[in-house]
Amino acid sequence: MHDQVAALREAGVRAAYLNSALSAQEASAVERAFVAGEWDLLYVAPERLVTGRFMDLLARTKIALFAIDEAHCVAQWGHDFRPEYIQLSILHERFPEVPRIALTATADAQTRAEIVSRLQLEDAQQFVSSFDRPNIRYQIVEKADPRKQLLDFIQAEHRGDAGIVYCMSRKKVEETAAWLEKQGIRALPYHAGMDVPTRQRNQDTFLREDGVVMAATIAFGMGIDKPDVRFVAHLDLPKSIEGYYQETGRAGRDGTPADAWMTYGLSDVVQQRRMIQSGDADEQFKRVGLAKLDALLALCEATTCRRVRLLNYFGEDAQPCGNCDVCSNPPATWDGSVAAQKALSAVYRTGGRFGAVHLIDVLLGHASDKVQQWGHNKLGVFGVGNDMDEKGWRAVFRQLVAQGLMGVDHDAFGALTLTEKSRAVLKGESPVWLRQEVAVKTTRKSRRPIAAPAHPADDALFEKLRVWRQAAAREHNVPAYVIFHDATLAQIAQLRPATLDQLGGVSGVGARKLEAYGAGILAVVNAAVE
Ligand code: ZN
Numbered sequence: 001m002h003d004q005v006a007a008l009r010e011a012g013v014r015a016a017y018l019n020s021a022l023s024a025q026e027a028s029a030v031e032r033a034f035v036a037g038e039w040d041l042l043y044v045a046p047e048r049l050v051t052g053r054f055m056d057l058l059a060r061t062k063i064a065l066f067a068i069d070e071a072h073c074v075a076q077w078g079h080d081f082r083p084e085y086i087q088l089s090i091l092h093e094r095f096p097e098v099p100r101i102a103l104t105a106t107a108d109a110q111t112r113a114e115i116v117s118r119l120q121l122e123d124a125q126q127f128v129s130s131f132d133r134p135n136i137r138y139q140i141v142e143k144a145d146p147r148k149q150l151l152d153f154i155q156a157e158h159r160g161d162a163g164i165v166y167c168m169s170r171k172k173v174e175e176t177a178a179w180l181e182k183q184g185i186r187a188l189p190y191h192a193g194m195d196v197p198t199r200q201r202n203q204d205t206f207l208r209e210d211g212v213v214m215a216a217t218i219a220f221g222m223g224i225d226k227p228d229v230r231f232v233a234h235l236d237l238p239k240s241i242e243g244y245y246q247e248t249g250r251a252g253r254d255g256t257p258a259d260a261w262m263t264y265g266l267s268d269v270v271q272q273r274r275m276i277q278s279g280d281a282d283e284q285f286k287r288v289g290l291a292k293l294d295a296l297l298a299l300c301e302a303t304t305c306r307r308v309r310l311l312n313y314f315g316e317d318a319q320p321c322g323n324c325d326v327c328s329n330p331p332a333t334w335d336g337s338v339a340a341q342k343a344l345s346a347v348y349r350t351g352g353r354f355g356a357v358h359l360i361d362v363l364l365g366h367a368s369d370k371v372q373q374w375g376h377n378k379l380g381v382f383g384v385g386n387d388m389d390e391k392g393w394r395a396v397f398r399q400l401v402a403q404g405l406m407g408v409d410h411d412a413f414g415a416l417t418l419t420e421k422s423r424a425v426l427k428g429e430s431p432v433w434l435r436q437e438v439a440v441k442t443t444r445k446s447r448r449p450i451a452a453p454a455h456p457a458d459d460a461l462f463e464k465l466r467v468w469r470q471a472a473a474r475e476h477n478v479p480a481y482v483i484f485h486d487a488t489l490a491q492i493a494q495l496r497p498a499t500l501d502q503l504g505g506v507s508g509v510g511a512r513k514l515e516a517y518g519a520g521i522l523a524v525v526n527a528a529v530e
Pocket residue numbers: 305306307308320321322323324325326327328
């Protein structure tokens with residue numbers, strides 16, 4: 001709220017917010033101004049909005065519009081469900097004459113229907129714009145040594161850039177941040193278990209300073225509107241495409257190139273399946289959860305354009321994008337029927353009580369202590385898979401689980417089992433097509449892909465403008481991007497405006513900002529030109 005209000009005020013909008021960060025005096029000043037009609041826009045959380053006190057405030061002034069942001073939070077099976085959102089129907093009941101608008105950045109058809117019914121918006125017009133974020137490049141790589149893969153990715157493509165690294169657990173968040181720091185990358189942790197002041201400080205640093213990497217759980221991100229996040233990385237598999245798309249959607253909001261990068265492996269599939277199956281939720285909820293996971297796994301294992309799949313999921317048609325790893329490096333598929341039969345036989349012959357590591361040992365003919373202890377070196381399947389290496393088998397098991405041809409026992413840790421669909425494969429009635437893993441070549445890119453000016457002299461000026469912006473941001477106590485986006489500074493560096501008129505023609509420089517910062521910018525440009 002604070003940063004959005006700050007950005008609006010910079011743009012000349014009379015905005016304010018009411019939340020618990022304000023002192024009692026500050027809050028009542030905001031309330032008085034509200035009743036007096038002095039605000040164009042007031043931000044308030046649903047919890048506060050539905051209180052009797054706030055309803056009285058609303059009744060004492062004239063409201064032109066209620067805007068319900070993050071409206072997908074009313075969706076009960078959504079990943080961001082917040083019960084207090086359902087109470088927002090009170091707005092309609094108490095103030096039927098005030099128009100309402102519900103906004104969300106990620107909602108499939110089902111979620112949109114739920115928003116309409118829960119907020120009683122049956123008569124409302126719907127405006128659905130494309131879900132596509134063409135400047136984001138999607139990349140999902142096979143998990144080998146995830147931390148090292150992450151580091152290579154950052155060093156090759158995003159040195160000095162702001163980014164978010166999502167991890168599943170709080171512990172892993174802390175470890176990842178500490179490890180990145182040790183490798184010379186400015187990184188901070190963020191998760192719900194941290195004390196509030198530290199968490200807040202880390203978030204502020206991420207928002208206000210350039211080039212900070214935030215290692216975080218999904219607790220981080222709601223309402224984070226930093227435009228220059230250059231990459232979002234996932235070290236663990238999210239729960240659904242909605243979650244994945246919302247998290248990756250935090251990259252590249254300024255429209256310049258950004259990356260969505262994820263490592264994904266067998267352990268992710270096993271872990272997510274187990275978590276859903278062993279939860280306390282009812283059967284229907286579990287079924288929905290598993291279906292959502294399956295859609296995400298299909299995306300991970302895709303042999304055709306990832307963007308097409310993502311957009312199809314949200315009910316949109318698309319053409320292959322040329323800007324995802326599958327488009328630029330199409331994987332081959334191979335007939336994995338025999339390999340699948342061997343893997344399923346290993347599961348069957350060992351009683352469905354073992355994880356992939358043990359099963360692969362059996363297939364490869366590795367007489368490990370555990371294999372001998374169970375007598376699995378005497379089975380017919382022992383060593384039948386030595387035409388492939390361990391990595392190859394891991395990929396086979398991962399894809400079988402992802403395709404639902406092999407199950408996960410949620411009581412025994414990571415044990416792989418047969419499913420109803422396994423039988424047809426074992427009998428040779430149903431062929432299995434698998435994805436051939438491709439080696440990913442990382443190309444070293446320049447630090448700022450498009451925002452960066454082409455000419456070195458422009459680049460020097462761009463850096464000077466960034467230094468000026470940082471100082472201006474500190475002075476105004478707002479994030480740097482609220483003053484100007486990188487793309488705007490880059491354009492200024494290229495155009496080198498000499499007058500306020502010329503500067504006013506640059507996109508991102510409105511009348512209010514021209515007045516506030518025009519002289520400062522021209523001084524920096526002049527000094528550089530001289
Ligand atoms: Zn593509």
